[in-house]
Amino acid sequence: MTVIALLGAGKIGEALLSGLLKGGHAPGDLLFTERYEDRARELETRYPGMRAVTVEDAAKRADVLVVAVKPQDIEPVLAELVPLLGPSSLVVSLCAGLPTVLYERSLAEGVPVVRVMPNTPMLVGEAMSAISPGRYATAAHVAVVKELLSHVGQVVEVPEKQQDAVTALSGSGPAYFFYLVEAMIDAGILLGLPRALAGQLIIQSAVGAAKMLAEGEDHPVLLREAVTSPAGTTINGIRELEKHGVRAALLDAIEAARDRSVELGREHEH
């Protein structure tokens, strides 16, 4: 089985490890490094068999090294990796904004790097991951990464220049859905419903709507129109959404997230 070492086991790292375990990956073939001792122990307890290791061990034993630290923390990780990696290694970066060329400039000549933008629904095997090979990554490297990620959700390959947009759409996207759900549950409270009931009503509506979309029932516009009866209730709500510029707010929000991804990449240009 492919041995995977995660460098930085925070939120997205844990989502990947947990998703791979659920997908049948042996815990002994999942290694991780972690800056904080407490966090390392927490994960070892939560996922018996999985072990925190040193970066040297990770580089020696793993077929794939997955970098999952914050983009701001990348420099020390690269410095540690420089003496440990060569062209037979495979580096996968999950870091928002960081281009493959950043790794290629720092690491030894020929180290293959694949940039990936996943999202947290990986925890439940429903990730959307977009992958882009760097200069030294071959079709075989891409195939390894695709296979790995296919155990935790869907995978698409995109040109690297689209990764900042992808980050804003599917990387951050779950947060925007959670935000909408949170606001809609609050609306239930405003209307006097108990929180648990409001939560059940909205979450199941979200699951049902997502399933209709995922199963390709129809275009989202037609699905919305089917809910919107003439002189009915829904159109009154839609008028308010339009009045408050919700569509424009979403366009601006996603554009701002894209811009931040570009900026994170630029912060590491020397």
Ligand SMILES: NC(=O)C1=CN([C@@H]2O[C@H](COP(=O)(O)OP(=O)(O)OC[C@H]3O[C@@H](n4cnc5c(N)ncnc54)[C@H](O)[C@@H]3O)[C@@H](O)[C@H]2O)C=CC1
């Ligand atoms: N959270 C999300 O939904 C997504 C995050 N990402 C990317 O994943 C990366 C991690 O994000 P999160 O998991 O949200 O952040 P996080 O802060 O939860 O996790 C980062 C982890 O790396 C550890 N760390 C930092 N430096 C280290 C080092 N030198 N050696 C070992 N461990 C180290 C930290 O202690 C922390 O546990 C970021 O680059 C982010 O852009 C990508 C897609 C989605």
Ligand SMILES: O=C(O)[C@@H]1CCC=N1
């Ligand atoms: O907010 C962030 O920077 C990360 C990248 C995409 C989702 N979470």
